[in-house]
Amino acid sequence: MFERFTSAARVVVRDGVYLAEQDEAARIEPEHLLLALLKQDGSRGTDVLTHHAVTTASAKAAIDTIRRRGGLSEADAAALGEFGIDVEAVVAAVEETHGAGALSGTPKRPRSIGPRWRVPFSRDAKRVLEFSLREALARGDKSIGDEHVLLALLKAGGVAAEALTSLGVTHDKVSAYLSTT
Secondary structure (H helix, E strand, O other): OHHHEOHHHHHHHHHHHHHHHHOOEOOEOHHHHHHHHHHOOOOHHHHHHHHOOOOHHHHHHHHHHHHHOOOOOHHHHHHHHHOOOOHHHHHHHHHHHHOOOOOOOOOEOOOOOOOOOOOOEOHHHHHHHHHHHHHHHHOOOOOEOHHHHHHHHHHHOOHHHHHHHHOOOOHHHHHHHHHHO
């Protein structure tokens, strides 16, 4: 499948691996692919994000907020709020007892493993790569570009999709923008 990736899409995957290694993450997550996409310059995917005023800083802040809540979306938090459950109060209480980021669910790689350890792709990151192929085929494109990775991130759900949605980026908006350019 990787032979169908454009150079921009390959760089996103490569940089996603690099970011996961820098974070000492146990797995490459879709969030690493999103942040790697934001590092690019002048590609179709970054043009879409620039059009929607998404920056690396805003994406990191959104990802951190969602991870801090244990992956709960704004809609989930609002729904729990209707039952009288204050998600922020629960998160604060858990963090007070167990430390900051206790609900983040982002395991670090074991310290016993040296620097040459390869970080595997998580199941969700693999789904993003699979969905990027599907997005390219659905659009009638012969190759998989970073714009297809962006569409796949939104379709796959999870922290990266929720972060993008909280920043005003949706699958429909990205599709519409790509159709006009």
